[in-house]
Amino acid sequence: MITLKDITKIYKNGPLEVQALMPLNLSIEKGEFVAIMGSSGSGKSTLMNIIGCLDVPTAGSYELDGQQVQELSEEELAKVRNRKIGFVFQSFNLLARQTVLQNVTLPLMYAGTSREQRNARALELLGKVGLAERVKHRPNELSGGQKQRVAIARALTMNAPILLADEPTGNLDTKSSHEIMALFKEIHAEGTTIVLVTHEPDIAEHAERIITFGDGKVLSDVRKGSGRT
Known part of the structure; x- marks a missing residue:
């Protein structure tokens, strides 16, 4: 469903350059429930924006459901965002x-x-x-x-096949957070691929796979019941 190859992201501010993502290779299969963890500035939100076609990588290739994203026009990208990806944000929007x-x-x-x-x-x-x-x-x-x-x-x-959630419980109390995660589990059970960004370990534990980010790179990638990948 999602394949990232040698993805990097560099932000420029005048003469300064900040590398938000180091060369990154990552695949997410159809029907997976993946949590991406990391502290502020780790690169997890940058990765989410690239997966959601809200930002473009500086280098590398991104294949989404068989399409090379970097080859799509702005109009085609808008259609992808509308039809293939559902977005849930911390601030509700x-x-x-x-x-x-x-x-x-x-x-x-x-x-x-x-x-x-x-x-x-x-x-x-x-x-x-x-x-x-x-x-x-x-x-x-x-x-x-x-x-x-x-x-x-x-x-x-x-009916988008992918649901991206960026800190969806960040503004919620504990009870509401667990109710929202139970709802995500129901949606996942119906076949939707879910990628969730969080800094909360107890929220990440609801996922089947936990990818931990730090300094723009993957530190660990764990599937429950199968150890590290």
Whole structure:
């Protein structure tokens, strides 16, 4: 599903250069649940942005579901982000003036789906995440855990085969965090490939595979039950 070969990322600030990713080789198979761990500045968020086609590597190649990403135009990349990847962020990224229902329907609206179809899909997903009674509420009327559930429902609207989650429990209390991770497990069990960035070991333990980052490179790559890779 995801193959990175000799990927590097260098950020330039005037004469200064910061190498966020050292030459990196990484494969993630279809249907895996992977946690990427590391402290601030380790390179894990840079890697997530490259996987999500939100940033481009300085060098190397990235194959996503059989496509060479570096060969795609901006329009093609936008289609990949809309149809193949669902995004969940720490800050939820909900539109404050829109209702829960309207927030969830946004990807479908951009895809040109009819209002009737997108509303039906959004209602289905909001029921799945336990928010069927909150469709007319706005984000400021929800708890942190409920906001993240809305964000997850929105990420699922296009039936994307990949779900990327960047610190999805970072703004949540312990109870809400474990509820969100239980929801991710349900989504994974239905066949979705999940890549989750976190700095919390207890959150990473929910995944089947844990990749630990430091100084822009992989320090360890462990699959549960099979030891180090």
